[in-house]
Amino acid sequence: MTEIWKRAAVPPVSDADPFAHEALLDPEPLHQALRVAGPVVYLSRYDVHALARYQQVHAALVDWQRFESGSGVGLANFRHEEPWRPPSLLLEADPPRHDAPRRVLREILAPPALRRLCETWQTLAEELVDQVLAEGPEFDAFTALAQAFPLRAFPDAVGLGPDGREHLLPYGNMAFNAFGPRNDLVAADAHRVAELSAWVNAQCAREALSEDGFGARIWGAADRGDLTYEQAPLVVRSLLTAGVDTTVHGLAACLYAFATHPGEWQRLRERPELARSAFDEAVRWQSPVQTFFRTATTAVTLAGTVVPAGTKILMxxxxxxxxxxxxxxxxxxxxxxxxxxxxxxxxxxxxxxxQHVARLEAEALLTALAGRVERIELTGTPHRHPNNTLRSWASLPVRVRRARRDTARPMSS
Known part of the structure; x- marks a missing residue:
């Protein structure tokens, strides 16, 4: 990684709390202040170095050798603290421990598998949109669309049964809260940790999964020796943890964007092939995952500031x-x-x-909407749900005007 300055510099110090409710619900003022303050800012409340500029965040993300994930991607340091659950083999592991699980999932989620899902998810999205529109022009777009579609499409693809899926979002909320400090948001989940963890772990067992889903293919990789039998359920769990909440809130960001930018909605209706790019732009604009931590494996000079070995870095x-x-x-x-x-x-x-699975889900839902809805507008104030890591939604009240005729087009494969 190229250093910006050669001489060590003392970073600016801030006592701001990025995990305070007001910062979680409206993070942009803090983000701007941190970017202006410098490329590296020391957050005294948590004894961490913070990166808020693109150049430094990108550099830390790609430099896994010096900014490791294996010590935890939250505030807790796994070198010194016992994790609340077995660490994720994808998110909270580095090579070589990270290699086999990622290789297996990359093969399972390759383009041929996603192409097979394309038609199924397009049909599912059209059915859902038709059902929602039939109930009237006003509805909560968060629960009716952004939440409902991934909770049906993705667990189906993994091979989960229909019962108990209502546990997925509370579990994800708990897991992403756990990456932050042990604040009131973590405490609010404490009474459900055992229940939700037990349910999710049970869904990762081979016998709980259908024979034709992503989960069964993960277990098949263990049969071939590409994973161990101990790793297989943890990889399924990683898929469930990361594959629902982020997509739900990414889709909500899309719908909020189009409700507040009517010209961009018309652009999408004229060019439905922009659906995947629209999802990426919404993810950039709203960033459903707001923060992650890394840990310095050695003393690192970053933008002139020496970050001591073992120090947590908040990106x-x-x-x-x-x-x-x-x-x-x-x-x-x-x-x-x-x-x-x-x-x-x-x-x-x-x-x-x-990420390609999330894009495919977004393309299905946005394409179905674009062919049936002429206009989306807010009917009230959207409400956020505070989470230590996610930019979450609680409600997104909208009114839609139906198109005079259905102009939906097939998705690209």
């Missing part, structure tokens, strides 16, 4: 995705923008393995 993905030094007019949702390079899915070897 503000949401701030990097709105860095004006990287993006023109970054606070605008803009379908003419090329959003590639955003860090909303991470970067480097730990980049989200399921």
């Amino acid at each position: 503000f993905l949401g701030a990097a995705n709105r860095d004006p030094d990287r993006w023109h007019d970054p606070d605008r949702f803009d379908l003419t923008r090329d959003p590639s390079g955003h860090v909303g899915f991470g970067m480097g070897i730990h980049q989200c393995i399921g």
Whole structure:
């Protein structure tokens, strides 16, 4: 990694709390302040070094040798603290421990498998949109669409049975809260940790999964010796943890973007092939995953600041995705923008393995909507749900005007 300055510098110090409710619900003011303060800022409340500019966030994400994930991607340091659950073999592991699980999932989630899902998910999205529109022009787009579609499509693809899926979002909320400090949000989940963990772990067992889903293929990799039988359920769990909440809140970000940018909705209706790019632009603009931590494996000079070995580094993905030094007019949702390079899915070897699955889900839902809905507008104030890591939604009240005729087109494969 190229150092910006050669001489060590003392970073600016901030006592800001990025995990306070007001910062979680409205993070942009803090993000701007951190970017202005410097390339590295010391957060005194948590004894961590913070990165909020794109250049430094990107550099830390791709440099897994010096900024490791294996000590935990939350505030807790697994070198000194016992994790609350067995660490993720994808998110919280580095090579060589990370290699086999990622290789297996990369093969399972390869383009041929996604092409087979394309028609199924398009049909499912059209059925859901028709059902929602039949109930009236006003509805909560978060629960009716952004939440409902991934909770049906993705668990089906993994091979989960129909019962108990309502546990997936509470479990994800708990898991992503756990990456932050042990604050009131973590305490609020404490009474359900055992129940939710037990349910999710049970779904990762081979006998709980259908024979034709992603989960069964993970267990098949263990049969071939590509994974151990101890690793297989942890890989299924990683898929379930990372594959639902982030897509739900990414889709909600899309719907919020189009409800507040009517010109961009018309652009999508005229060019439905922009659906995948629209999802990426919404992920850049809203960043469903706001923060992740890394741990310095050695003393590292980053932008002139020496980060001591064993120190936690807090990367503000949401701030990097709105860095004006990287993006023109970054606070605008803009379908003419090329959003590639955003860090909303991470970067480097730990980049989200399921991002193409999320794009396919978004394309299915947005294409179905674009062919049936002429206009989307807010009917009230959207409400966020505070989470230590996610930019979460609680409600998104909208009114839609139906198109005079159905202009839906097939998705690209």
